[in-house]
Amino acid sequence: MAELVTGFDIGGAHLKAAQVTAGGRVVAALQVPCALWQGLDRLEQAFAEVRTRLFPIGRTAITMTGELADLFPDRATGVRELVHAAEAALPEAGHRFWAGRHGFVGSHVAAGHAVEIASANWLASATFAARSLGEGLLVDLGSTTTDILLLAGGEVRARGFTDRERLTTGELVYTGLTRTPLMAVADRAPFAGRWVGMMKEYFATAADAYRVLGILPEAADQHPTADGGPKTAAASMRRLARMIGADAADGTPEDWRRLAAWLAGRQMRAIEDAAALQLSRGLVSDPAPLVGAGCGRFLLRPLAERLGLPYRDFAELLDLAPEARDWAATCAPAVAVALLALQELERAG
Known part of the structure; x- marks a missing residue:
């Protein structure tokens, strides 16, 4: 046990x-x-499922972004509630919470470090990658x-360190592989030789675009679709058509693939611009590599090529058991906080 x-990454x-x-x-790694x-x-319920798949739990290292959920009136309340939830779900574990630049803190003082704990999971991944590689550009393209x-x-x-600061510096781009509503990707899109306004309704998500293109890893899409319908290419085309006020029958499958490709490209251009901004510093x-993490990292090798950088997967930085290979890079912050906590324990001796 010792x-x-x-490591846990409690997301929204x-x-x-x-x-x-x-x-x-x-x-082991799972989501x-x-x-x-x-x-x-x-x-x-999620903690209970993890417990059935990972036993024993041993010591824990916890990071989070879930304090942003609108379940909570503010981030400090969210941090406190999530700390209490972790303690209740895993009462036997010795919890350490990642407080970013302050390292790890115990449950009893976590509330006093709410600002540092809130949405600091990115800093765990980046800290581990920096220690492993020395230099590079870490891009974690997640679901959101x-x-x-x-x-x-x-x-x-x-x-930047808070979400607001990071949105300002361009180090956080609020777009992801599966959960981003397509209405947030563009105001208009090209279709049948014309620009068509995009409806500002939750009709479709980025997952639909990548599913139509045939490149979406279905294991990465764990939430219901926008309309609660099936996760098939045909159903995604129907949802995509609705975004421009149309029905699937108003175009051919190739029409919808072209629209999906344009929307996916628009999303990736926003990420590429943000990466170029950081590199311009x-x-x-x-020769420094682009290190790809997250469920959307399969999109990052082409991005590295466009930026003229070699590509390395986050998983390449890890000593991985075979059973952890599928999810380790997707769960990079959970892996990172576990490894950082282990290093702290080993130093303490």
Whole structure:
């Protein structure tokens, strides 16, 4: 038990978990859906599912973004509630909470570090990557958001730390592989030789565009579709058509694939612009790699090529057991907090 650390990343839509053993070997990684905005009972259920799949839990290292869920009136309340929820779900574990630049803190003082704990999961991944590589550009393209961080001199060269600061600096781009409503990607789109306004309704998500293109890893799409309908290419075309006030019969499958490709490209251009902005700071050398993490990292190798950077998957930085390979890079913050906590334990001796 003393040699086992389980890392958790409590998000607003998923609970991610990873286990590491002495020496830093990642032996498990998984993600379960957790619609936190619907109530804390969703998190309780997600923890219960993780417990059935990872046993024993051992010590824990916890990071979060779920405090942003509109279940809570403010972030400080959200942090307090999530700390209490973790303690209730895993009463036997010795909890350590990631407080970013302050390192790890215990449950008894976590409330006093709410600002540092809130949405600091990106800093765990970036800190681990910086220590492993020295320099590079970490891009974590998740289901909801994309984090873009410069790594130089073995350190994270972030200019922002809170979500508001990071939105200002361009280090946080609020767009992701599956959950982003397509109405947030563009105001208009090309169709049948004309620009057509996009309806400002939750008719379709980015998952629909990537599903129509045939490149969506279905395991990454763990939440219901916008209309509660099936996760098929035909159903996604129907939802996509609705975004421009049309029915699927108003176009051919190739028409809808072209629209999906344009919308996906528009989303990736926003990420590419944000990456170029960070690189323009001139803090890393040209051969420095783009390190891809998150469920959308399959889109990042082409991005690295366009930016003229070599690509490395976050999983390449890890000592992975075979059973952890599928999810480790998707669950990068959970893996990172577990490894950082393990390093702290080993230093303490």
